[in-house]
Amino acid sequence: MNMNGTLRRLDPFSIAAFIIPLFIYLLTLAPTVTFFDSGEFITAIASLGTAHSPGYPLFINYGKPFTFLPFGSIAFRVNVATAISAAAACYGVYFLTMVFLRDEQGPRPERLGTLPARLSALSAALTFACTARLWLQSNHDKPYPLLAFICAIVFWLMLLWRDSYLEGRERPSYVYLGAFLVGLATGAHQIIVLMIPTYAWLLISADRRVVLRVKEFLIAFAFGLLGFAIHLHLVVRALQKPLLNWGDSKNLTQFLWNLLRKGYPVDKPSRGPELLWAQVNAFNIPYEFTMFGMLLLVVGLAGFALTRKRYLVLGYLIALASFLLVIVGYFNTPGEMIFLTEEFFTPLYLLSAVFIGVGLFVMIREIGNHLPDRAALRVGMFLFLFALPVAVCAMNYRENDQHQNYIAFDYASNTLRSLPQNAVMYTWGDSGAFPLWYLQGVERMREDTALPHTPHLVFDWYLDSVPVLFQHSRLYALPLYQRSPENTLLMSVMEQYAKRPVYIDFSTRYSVEFQTLQLHQRGIIYRLDSANLPPAPSDSDVWGVYSTRGLLGESDMFFRDLDTGKAILIYGAALLESGENLLKLGRKDEGVRALDLAGRITPQAGQQALQILRTYGVR
Known part of the structure; x- marks a missing residue:
C-alpha cells in the first residue's frame, strides 16, 4: 500500500530530467583518455593522488569509487562518473525551476494542473544538457558538472531557510548544511566562492537584520571549514607518495603553494577593447542556448522582476556580476588562454537555464490564455516547449560525439x-x-x-x-x-x-x-x-605500427577540440618531414607514401606535400 503510494508520488518528469541527459551522455561518451587535463585527472583518481593546483580533492574522491566498476577501462569508468554528475546538474535545473515556479498558475490550472510548470522545467533541463559547454564537460572527466550540481543544492537550501524564516520558523540547519557544501565544493573548484554573494543575498533579502546574527554566521563559517577539510586529502596522500602527487603537499608550505596556485604565471596582459570583449564573451548565452534561449532568459527575468520573486532575479544578477568581475576583471586572461575560463561559467549557465524554464512557463501561460481548445493547447504546448532542446541537441551533437574518440589514446600509445x-x-x-x-x-x-x-x-x-x-x-x-x-x-x-x-x-x-x-x-x-x-636517416619503419583511428576519415569520429586538432596536425607535419627525408635518401616509394598519408590526414599537409613532390620532380 505504501509502495503504491510512493510510486504515485514519483515525478516522472524529474526522473526524465536525469535519465534523458544521462542517456545522451553515455551515447556520446569518450571510450578512453582524451586530451587536455584528462590523463592527469584519471591518473590522480586511480591513485587517489593530487591533480594540478588546487588539487581537486572532492572530484578525485568522487571519481574513485567508479574505478571499481566491472566494465571498460579506468578512463571509461571515470568518464561515466562525469556523465552521472552532469545528469545530476540537469536534474538540478529541473528541481530549481519547479521551486521557482511554485505557487505560479499555468493556463487553465483546473484542467492542466502542474503540467505546464513540469514541462517547462523538463525543457529547461534538457536544453541545459545539450549546451555545448556542459555536453563537452559531460562525456569525459571534468569537475565542473559536479560543482554546478552542488551550486544548485546550496541555492535550494538558502531558499528553504528563507521560506521558513518568513513563516516564523527558524531553520539555521539549512544554512549550516549549505556552508558545509560550499566548503566541500571548493574541492571540486574554487569558483564556488563566486556564488557566495548570491547565497548571502538570499538570506539578507528575507531580513537585513540577519547580518547581526554573529553567532549563527560563525557556526556557518565553522561548517564551511569542516567541508573545506576535504583538502586534507592533499596532505594525507602526499605522505603516502601516490602515483600522481602534484605539488607534494607534505608540509604547510607546499600545501599553501598548491592551494593558492603559486605554480602558475601571474603576469597580466595589457587589456584593450578587443581583449576585453573576448574575455566577456567567454560567457555567451546566445552561443550556448541560441538567440531564442536568450529571449526566454530575458522573459523569465522580466516575468519575476515585477513580482514578489524579484529577489531571485537580483540573485541571478549578483551571480552574473560576481563571475564577470572576478573571471574577466581580476583574472584578465590572455587571449590565447580565454578558452580555459569558459569552463568556469557552468554554475552560471545552470541558473540561466532555470530562468529560461521560467521564461518558457510565462510564454506557455500567455499562449494558454488564448487557446480555448484543450487538445490544441496540449499539442501546441508540447511542440513549443521542446523545440528549443531539440534544436540545441541537433546543433551540438556532432561536435560533442566522442564515442569513437581514440585520438589521445592512440597518440600516446604511438609515442610509446x-x-x-x-x-x-x-x-x-x-x-x-x-x-x-x-x-x-x-x-x-x-x-x-x-x-x-x-x-x-x-x-x-x-x-x-x-x-x-x-x-x-x-x-x-x-x-x-x-x-x-x-x-x-x-x-x-x-x-x-x-x-x-x-x-x-x-x-x-x-x-x-x-x-x-x-x-x-x-x-x-x-x-x-x-x-x-x-647524420642518420629518419626511422620510417615506425609508421607501420602506428594506430590511425579517427585520422583518415574511415570512422564517424567528428569530435575536434583544440588539442585533438593539434595532434592531427602533428601527425601531418611529422609525415611531411619523414616523407621529405625519404625522398632526399632516394627512397621514392616510401617518401610518396608518407606524403600521401600526410595529405589524407590534413588538407594543409596535402598542399605542402604537393610542393615537396614538385621540388623533387615526383608526380
Whole structure:
C-alpha cells in the first residue's frame, strides 16, 4: 500500500530530467583518455593522488569509487562518473525551476494542473544538457558538472531557510548544511566562492537584520571549514607518495603553494577593447542556448522582476556580476588562454537555464490564455516547449560525439611504440604528457621508459618524485632565477645522455633550440644525438605500427577540440618531414607514401606535400 503510494508520488518528469541527459551522455561518451587535463585527472583518481593546483580533492574522491566498476577501462569508468554528475546538474535545473515556479498558475490550472510548470522545467533541463559547454564537460572527466550540481543544492537550501524564516520558523540547519557544501565544493573548484554573494543575498533579502546574527554566521563559517577539510586529502596522500602527487603537499608550505596556485604565471596582459570583449564573451548565452534561449532568459527575468520573486532575479544578477568581475576583471586572461575560463561559467549557465524554464512557463501561460481548445493547447504546448532542446541537441551533437574518440589514446600509445627499451623522453605541453601518464601509470604500458615533463623540472617537488632520474641531479643546485624550462631541459638532457637513449616529443622539438645536439626523427618523436656523429636517416619503419583511428576519415569520429586538432596536425607535419627525408635518401616509394598519408590526414599537409613532390620532380 505504501509502495503504491510512493510510486504515485514519483515525478516522472524529474526522473526524465536525469535519465534523458544521462542517456545522451553515455551515447556520446569518450571510450578512453582524451586530451587536455584528462590523463592527469584519471591518473590522480586511480591513485587517489593530487591533480594540478588546487588539487581537486572532492572530484578525485568522487571519481574513485567508479574505478571499481566491472566494465571498460579506468578512463571509461571515470568518464561515466562525469556523465552521472552532469545528469545530476540537469536534474538540478529541473528541481530549481519547479521551486521557482511554485505557487505560479499555468493556463487553465483546473484542467492542466502542474503540467505546464513540469514541462517547462523538463525543457529547461534538457536544453541545459545539450549546451555545448556542459555536453563537452559531460562525456569525459571534468569537475565542473559536479560543482554546478552542488551550486544548485546550496541555492535550494538558502531558499528553504528563507521560506521558513518568513513563516516564523527558524531553520539555521539549512544554512549550516549549505556552508558545509560550499566548503566541500571548493574541492571540486574554487569558483564556488563566486556564488557566495548570491547565497548571502538570499538570506539578507528575507531580513537585513540577519547580518547581526554573529553567532549563527560563525557556526556557518565553522561548517564551511569542516567541508573545506576535504583538502586534507592533499596532505594525507602526499605522505603516502601516490602515483600522481602534484605539488607534494607534505608540509604547510607546499600545501599553501598548491592551494593558492603559486605554480602558475601571474603576469597580466595589457587589456584593450578587443581583449576585453573576448574575455566577456567567454560567457555567451546566445552561443550556448541560441538567440531564442536568450529571449526566454530575458522573459523569465522580466516575468519575476515585477513580482514578489524579484529577489531571485537580483540573485541571478549578483551571480552574473560576481563571475564577470572576478573571471574577466581580476583574472584578465590572455587571449590565447580565454578558452580555459569558459569552463568556469557552468554554475552560471545552470541558473540561466532555470530562468529560461521560467521564461518558457510565462510564454506557455500567455499562449494558454488564448487557446480555448484543450487538445490544441496540449499539442501546441508540447511542440513549443521542446523545440528549443531539440534544436540545441541537433546543433551540438556532432561536435560533442566522442564515442569513437581514440585520438589521445592512440597518440600516446604511438609515442610509446616509438621508444626503445629504457629510453627517457621529455614532454613539453600538458596535452602531450597527460595521456602518457595515464597509459604508463594506470594502464601499465611501457613502464621501462621515463617520461619527465619539462615545465615541471623547475620544481624541487617534481625532481623528488622521480628519484630514478634526478636523485643526484645538478638541477637542485641551479639558482631559481636560472630555472627556466629551457635551461633545466638542456641540463637534464646532458645528464641523461650518457645513461639512456634520450628522446623529445614533437612539441619540445619546436619549443627549444638544441644547438649542440642533432635531432633524429622517429615517427612523431625525435632522438637526440651528438652533433659530432654523422647524420642518420629518419626511422620510417615506425609508421607501420602506428594506430590511425579517427585520422583518415574511415570512422564517424567528428569530435575536434583544440588539442585533438593539434595532434592531427602533428601527425601531418611529422609525415611531411619523414616523407621529405625519404625522398632526399632516394627512397621514392616510401617518401610518396608518407606524403600521401600526410595529405589524407590534413588538407594543409596535402598542399605542402604537393610542393615537396614538385621540388623533387615526383608526380
